[in-house]
Amino acid sequence: MSQSPATPTYRFTQPIVGMIWAQTNTGVIGADGGMPWHLPEDMAHFTRVTKGHPVVMGRKTWESFPDKFRPLPDRTNIVVTRQQGWGSTPEASGAVVLDSLEEALVEAQFSPGGNEVWVIGGGQVYEQAKEHCNVAVITVINTDARGDTQAPGLSSEWTFRGATPLEGWHTAKNGTEYRFTLWAKGETEFQAE
Template sequence: MSTPASYRFSQPIVGMIWAQTNQGVIGADGGMPWHLPEDMAHFKRVTTGHPVVMGRRTWESFPEKFRPLPDRTNIVVTRQATWASTPEASGAVVLDSVEEALVEAQFSPGGNEVWVIGGGQVYAQAQEHCNVAVITVINTDVAGDTQAPTLGQEWSFRGATPAEGWHTAKNGTEYRITLWAKGDTEFEAPE
């Protein structure tokens, strides 16, 4: 399997993308409990040029110099009505529901692919609207306070890279990238 960023989807997609441990941990104390530059590069390849939808805490977890994520419409969901007018929200499109965020994203540049990037509550609320999940599985066991969403029976495994075993990052961390889809979502692998 090639990387998901090199696939061509035959219809618009609303995808979720995250990294998790073998046990499903995606976060600890507002951040990721691992350092995997190769996954950050993969995330950038997949999402660049497309809108990203996230919760306020995910936005705040990015270092200020990386906000907003470049070359992407950054849509932040929060129930804090006054947050949009704060300096911290600069560069974000701020909405108060995942449903509104997904509609806004589809009309943003690159809206034929929309990527939900976290956190846990946003994944849970968006999952019913999504048809693709790109998941980096990290071969580690670390404690965390945020779990990955559970994909239901409507999701099917479509492949992984590498197909067997693990990639080994420069820092020695083992990982693999998996692709899941819902229903009849179709895509073509690169030639």
Template sequence: MSTADAPRIGMIWAEAAGGAIGRDGDMPWHLPEDLAHFKRTTLGAPVIMGRRTWESLPDRVRPLPGRSNIVVTRDPAYATPGASRVASLEAALALLRPGTDLAVPATAPGAVTAWVMGGGELYRSALALAEELVVTRIALEVSDADTFAPEIGSEWHLAESQPEQVSASGLRFHIERWHRNPA
């Protein structure tokens, strides 16, 4: 796939202190405002996720409505009703090239055309390909976390940081948007 044909990849996640994003296959917090933000951000665009992220979605929203769902798993027999199953991130991206059923044209110049939404292994694989990161930072310690966000390195710059908010659940959080530095 040529660079011109490649989808513009964004990554979206919520993390607690120390980069914690998961515990025992689930998010170790309840933050309805972030779930609403996630929906607003990804609606209409394909979402790419690993098998454990797929399994963590409640049955009532699996597959996530209003988005093409792509599940990356090494198990060729794994069932993903309502979603496309692929063996690798590269195969997921191939499904999104122009002329395919899942391709979604950007609605604005530079707009993200697909979102990687977890988990930890897929985030680490996709980081080198992503052009935008949307990160919700939660003021919470999760001492028994077992899944972590990738480290945001010097190839990124903070494009936007929203003011801190307090969730209805009492958690403090803020949302950041990062862009890849020009080459």
């Protein structure tokens, strides 16, 4: 076990469309519109990876953020929804609202920092996005907490590219064990920093 790990940093040598999430050992990513754990170290990791790059999410994910965190700072926040007229409501303030994932991914690539685009949830958006993505950054939390939303399954096209720590777990200040993992599809190249 290790204490207070440095968050891994990767420099991708080509444009990427990535997915980022945290999950339990059994693949649970959500419960009742939130996460069934409290892990500030993962939130810091999420911020470090996505900051300065556009993030794409579904409306329910956007609505799950407390008002004070919407929009996520230093990122173009793109929300995909089929709900007609939602983009003109006060709740959508600060978001670029589009009605398809494909439009959202194009918008993201033309946004500041669009050489890296991060899909941040929820479950339906991940399922739609995985065919367009070439990187997945996954925090695995050593718990079997129950939930109602599962992580998308990664097919055999995806290969494990590394973990921090490679064996064992980091231990959070609250005692929760976790590790950061990186998966890639195809010939995606990156350098660890």
